[in-house]
Amino acid sequence: MSGRAWKFGDDISTDLIAAGRYAYLRTNMPELTKHVLEDARDEFRGAVKPGDFVVGGRNFGLGSSREHAPTIIKMAGVSCVAAKSFARIFFRNCINIGLPAVRVDTDRIDEGDELELDLRGGVLRDITKGIELEFPPMPAVMTDILEAGGLVPYLKKNKGFVL
Amino acid sequence: MPQTLAEKLISMHAGKDVKAGKLTVVKVDFAYMQDWTGPLTVDKIHELGGALAKDPNRAAVFIDHASPSSFKEVSTGHIKLREYAKASGCRIFDIGEGVSHLVLGEKVTKPGMLMIGADSHTCQGGSFGAFCTGMGSTDVAAAISTGETWMLCPEAVRVIVSGRLQPGVYAKDVILHLIGRIGADGATYQSLEFMGDTIDGMTQTGRVTISSMAVEAGAKCGLFASDDHTRDWLREHGREGDYTEITHDPDARYVRTIEIDAARLEPMVSFPHTVDNTREITHEDCKDVPVQQCYLGSTTNGYYEDFAAAAAILKGKHIAPGTRLVITPGTKTVYRKMMETGLFEVFLDAGGVINSPGCGACPGSHTGILGDGENCVASINRNFKARMGNPNAFVYLASPATVAASAIAGRLADPRRHI
Ligand code: SF4
Numbered sequence: 001m002s003g004r005a006w007k008f009g010d011d012i013s014t015d016l017i018a019a020g021r022y023a024y025l026r027t028n029m030p031e032l033t034k035h036v037l038e039d040a041r042d043e044f045r046g047a048v049k050p051g052d053f054v055v056g057g058r059n060f061g062l063g064s065s066r067e068h069a070p071t072i073i074k075m076a077g078v079s080c081v082a083a084k085s086f087a088r089i090f091f092r093n094c095i096n097i098g099l100p101a102v103r104v105d106t107d108r109i110d111e112g113d114e115l116e117l118d119l120r121g122g123v124l125r126d127i128t129k130g131i132e133l134e135f136p137p138m139p140a141v142m143t144d145i146l147e148a149g150g151l152v153p154y155l156k157k158n159k160g161f162v163l
Numbered sequence: 164m165p166q167t168l169a170e171k172l173i174s175m176h177a178g179k180d181v182k183a184g185k186l187t188v189v190k191v192d193f194a195y196m197q198d199w200t201g202p203l204t205v206d207k208i209h210e211l212g213g214a215l216a217k218d219p220n221r222a223a224v225f226i227d228h229a230s231p232s233s234f235k236e237v238s239t240g241h242i243k244l245r246e247y248a249k250a251s252g253c254r255i256f257d258i259g260e261g262v263s264h265l266v267l268g269e270k271v272t273k274p275g276m277l278m279i280g281a282d283s284h285t286c287q288g289g290s291f292g293a294f295c296t297g298m299g300s301t302d303v304a305a306a307i308s309t310g311e312t313w314m315l316c317p318e319a320v321r322v323i324v325s326g327r328l329q330p331g332v333y334a335k336d337v338i339l340h341l342i343g344r345i346g347a348d349g350a351t352y353q354s355l356e357f358m359g360d361t362i363d364g365m366t367q368t369g370r371v372t373i374s375s376m377a378v379e380a381g382a383k384c385g386l387f388a389s390d391d392h393t394r395d396w397l398r399e400h401g402r403e404g405d406y407t408e409i410t411h412d413p414d415a416r417y418v419r420t421i422e423i424d425a426a427r428l429e430p431m432v433s434f435p436h437t438v439d440n441t442r443e444i445t446h447e448d449c450k451d452v453p454v455q456q457c458y459l460g461s462t463t464n465g466y467y468e469d470f471a472a473a474a475a476i477l478k479g480k481h482i483a484p485g486t487r488l489v490i491t492p493g494t495k496t497v498y499r500k501m502m503e504t505g506l507f508e509v510f511l512d513a514g515g516v517i518n519s520p521g522c523g524a525c526p527g528s529h530t531g532i533l534g535d536g537e538n539c540v541a542s543i544n545r546n547f548k549a550r551m552g553n554p555n556a557f558v559y560l561a562s563p564a565t566v567a568a569s570a571i572a573g574r575l576a577d578p579r580r581h582i
Contacts, residue, residue: 011347013545013547013548015527015545015548015549015550016547016548016549019527019549019554020526020527020528021527021528021532021549023199023228023229023237023526024234024235024236024237025236026199026202026240027202027236027239027243028236039548039549039554058348059347059348059351059381062347062381063545063547064282064283064526065200065281065283065285065297065298065299066199066200067200067203067281067300067301085351087351087381088351088352088381088383089283089297089298089299089378092298092299093298093299093301093302096299096302097301139186139315141186141313150301151301151302151305152210152211152301155213155309156211156212160309160311161188161312161313163186163188
């Protein structure tokens with residue numbers, strides 16, 4: 001998969017991704033998606049294209065456990081979130097809903113760069129710059145969940161957790 | 164093999180010895196959802212197509228975030244939760260019962276348990292010597308439906324707190340100090356394990372404050388050994404039989420040790436918009452910060468002792484003109500005790516307003532949303548931009564005593580001048 005990079009800073013909280021004041025939209029995900037990342041970069045929600053990448057700094061997704069945050073990023077068409085580091089619950093939520101989240105040195109990526117993800121190969125390519133950013137392999141259970149399309153299809157297929 | 168508390172508790176639920184860094188499947192003793200994450204959790208349980216609840220006695224639904232609700236959409240979500248509770252047979256704690264974690268602390272959480280909740284502050288239960296951590300809706304759905312989850316056994320950081328806290332300095336100041344020191348991602352994926360003579364002398368309420376904020380340093384859990392304070396709490400809540408001893412093994416392997424000299428701590432304030440942006444109250448930056456709203460409540464400071472500390476400062480005084488004081492008791496039990504012991508009177512005489520038990524203004528959807536440009540000093544646990552409902556407002560975090568002193572002054576103030 002490939003797309004353009006949208007750059008964000010450090011400490012992008014789930015409040016910035018899916019604000020508490022829109023909690024009344026949590027049972028209406030398509031409407032909530034219209035407010036994705038609104039308090040971080042207002043222009044993102046109107047201009048994001050299918051396949052685009054969200055590129056963050058440190059501690060991406062800190063804060064509340066709301067799975068709505070990665071869900072609306074995915075529903076907005078984003079194909080992958082790349083960051084220098086992730087908050088734990090957010091990272092796990094991404095895997096569980098089938099949204100690739102990879103840890104790379106995002107300082108080398110600029111806004112608008114064309115990116116391409118090779119999940120199995122453990123590489124994020126910045127095509128604009130002609131560089132390859134490697135990320136550490138995920139535990140097999142996580143790749144299995146991602147490739148199944150999320151935890152629900154994974155559990156349906158395996159009838160339980162297989163480690 | 165000596166084990167950290169995390170290794171010990173995870174091993175107990177994996178049925179084998181599990182070391183830090185290893186993945187394992189664990190049995191989940193209790194799993195729960197709240198009204199902001201619950202409707203999605205229920206959808207996922209249905210999608211899974213298995214049991215609505217593997218064991219309904221080990222699951223619960225809480226309606227605490229919007230309690231009562233201010234939006235028709237949220238109220239409709241509540242209907243879905245009530246229907247799920249009825250169909251699955253699990254317990255529901257409906258409007259007015261209080262914040263999930265705090266209600267569980269009164270009625271369910273006990274040493275040796277492993278709990279997960281669809282709420283990041285589930286880590287609060289670590290104060291009981293239980294492995295408790297927050298997860299997303301899908302993970303919690305899977306745990307409720309199958310009785311299991313998978314997890315990585317975290318590395319542990321030992322936090323040794325020693326010395327006597329000065330009067331006017333509280334558990335909240337200890338945890339704000341720690342987060343300021345190590346950063347909002349200073350313990351990501353790790354287990355923070357608290358010990359030392361300050362911790363030994365600390366009440367269960369103080370430990371709750373600290374463990375609830377472990378996640379604000381990125382930690383998976385914030386763990387305490389169980390001891391007489393845990394037992395006292397359980398006895399007070401009619402559950403002494405739930406006590407078991409869970410202790411630190413002396414030679415366990417920690418990835419690092421952080422020492423805190425409690426006697427030197429001052430009241431702390433987190434400045435907008437990150438929890439680790441801390442200052443001591445005596446810092447220059449705290450000199451002239453007007454506050455329009457002062458807020459008491461939340462998972463982190465929502466038990467009786469927290470409100471009593473604020474009331475001791477407010478007794479016989481009045482809040483400053485132009486400042487409002489909003490109070491949200493954590494649970495119905497706390498609410499009743501505040502009423503019976505005269506705390507309501509103190510707060511009302513001081514000019515405060517008391518809301519129904521639950522999350523109140525903490526998650527930013529109702530009962531205390533800030534206006535553009537306003538400052539709020541709150542006893543809650545996070546101050547991210549937009550947290551209290553307005554991206555153009557500013558949230559400062561502090562102890563209940565600092566909130567009370569600030570309400571009287573109308574700006575950030577040191578509680579020690581009242582003690
Ligand atoms: S009181 Fe605040 S921190 Fe606690 S569960 Fe409610 S919203 Fe979350």
